[in-house]
Amino acid sequence: MRSLFLIAAVLALMSGCTSLKEATETSPTYDTEFPPALNELNFRSHGQRLNGLIYVAEGPGPHPTVLLLHGFPGNEKNLDLAQDLRADGFNVLFFHYRGAWGSEGTFSFTHVIEDVAAATDFLRANAETYRTDSERLILIGSPRRGREG
Numbered sequence: 001m002r003s004l005f006l007i008a009a010v011l012a013l014m015s016g017c018t019s020l021k022e023a024t025e026t027s028p029t030y031d032t033e034f035p036p037a038l039n040e041l042n043f044r045s046h047g048q049r050l051n052g053l054i055y056v057a058e059g060p061g062p063h064p065t066v067l068l069l070h071g072f073p074g075n076e077k078n079l080d081l082a083q084d085l086r087a088d089g090f091n092v093l094f095f096h097y098r099g100a101w102g103s104e105g106t107f108s109f110t111h112v113i114e115d116v117a118a119a120t121d122f123l124r125a126n127a128e129t130y131r132t133d134s135e136r137l138i139l140i141g142s143p144r145r146g147r148e149g
Contacts, residue, residue, distance in 0.1 A: 034060045034131065036086055045098060045118035048105035052095030052119075053079075054130055055086040061131030065091040067119055069141025072097075072112065081140075091132055095119055 030036065037056040042049050057063045066085055070077055082092040097115045098105030105111065116139065124134040 031058050031060075034058060039130075043095075043118060043122040045111070045115045046105070048098050048103065050095050050098065050103040050115060050118070051101065052093060053082075054094075055082045055092040056130055057086050057089045057091050059089070059131075061091075062127065062133035063089060063091045063131055064136035064138060065093060065123055065130075065132045066138045066140050067116065067123075068092050068094045069116065069139060070094075070096075071141075072107075072109070090138075091130060093119060093123060 036058040039054050039056065040052075041054055042051050044050070066082075068078060068082055068085075077094065079094065082094055085092050095115070096103040097107060098111045099107030120137055123130070123132050123137060126132070127134040
């Protein structure tokens with residue numbers, strides 16, 4: 001009985017599938033010289049290593065770049081927003097503050113401000129590498145975690 005169910009399920013799925021040729025013909029195309037990318041990275045803030053990701057938009061750039069800041073100390077990343085922003089032509093840098101999620105150092109509110117400044121310095125210093133417009137940096141984020149009640 002189980003085998004019959006599996007065969008019926010496979011046949012049902014196959015009837016609704018497009019051919020490989022059709023799927024390939026409608027697949028998105030990307031700039032082969034400057035494709036969209038996702039890179040792990042780290043940079044220093046006051047001698048401590050901070051872990052992060054940069055979503056690089058398609059095209060030669062330079063691209064406006066969003067610093068996507070998580071709450072304190074940061075359990076919500078909003079990386080779905082990073083994907084959408086990258087699709088709209090923005091680079092997005094996401095990183096963990098000192099003392100949070102494997103970044104070195106001790107977490108504090110003062111360090112958060114310093115870490116954001118270090119992130120902007122990193123983007124400016126590496127503008128060519130990541131096709132970043134260092135004059136168009138945008139901060140987006142939440143100053144704290146949400147609370148119930």
